Amino acid sequence: MSKPILRILKGPSPTQEGTSQAVTAGLSSVFSAASNAADLFPHDIEGLLQVLHFRNQIAKAASRRSRWFGGRIFNKFSGEDSDYIPISGTHLRQTLSIVNIDIPDFIVASGKYLLRLDISEEAAKALSEKRGL
Numbered sequence: 001m002s003k004p005i006l007r008i009l010k011g012p013s014p015t016q017e018g019t020s021q022a023v024t025a026g027l028s029s030v031f032s033a034a035s036n037a038a039d040l041f042p043h044d045i046e047g048l049l050q051v052l053h054f055r056n057q058i059a060k061a062a063s064r065r066s067r068w069f070g071g072r073i074f075n076k077f078s079g080e081d082s083d084y085i086p087i088s089g090t091h092l093r094q095t096l097s098i099v100n101i102d103i104p105d106f107i108v109a110s111g112k113y114l115l116r117l118d119i120s121e122e123a124a125k126a127l128s129e130k131r132g133l
Contacts, residue, residue: 003083005101005119006092009112039088040109045131048094052124055085059117084114098123 043051063082065071075082087095089111096103099122107113 003116005116007084007114008106009086009114011106011108011111040090042090042094045127048091049124049127049131051087051091052085052095052120052127055087056117056120056124059083059085059120081114083117085117085120087113087115087120089113095120095123098126 042048058080059082062075062080065075065080066082074080088109089107090109092107092111092113092115093103093109095115096119099119101119
């Protein structure tokens with residue numbers, strides 16, 4: 001049986017928002033806010049290609065590490081996966097549209113997802129060809 005194309009890490013819900021606001025008293029660090037803002041806005045071809053390439057390389061490194069016991073422990077604690085890349089809802093929508101996969105309605109910009117590595121690599125290849133590399 002093949003693995004699903006994507007997994008949901010975090011999707012918005014009223015209870016999650018209320019809890020995070022209560023814990024942080026409505027304040028968040030400047031870096032966290034900037035990081036969240038960067039994930040909400042779509043990238044151009046070059047920017048999305050960089051995001052996909054970087055995350056694909058991390059997944060490939062996790063795959064190499066998973067061949068030995070210490071590497072599997074490192075992957076477990078770092079949260080790196082050899083089969084999936086982490087991606088925001090906005091970038092997931094862009095990536096799926098590049099590889100002509102229908103975008104599910106439940107994908108939202110502020111959500112966090114895992115995209116299967118082969119789909120991400122296919123999108124990166126298509127972006128590279130579109131860019132002329």
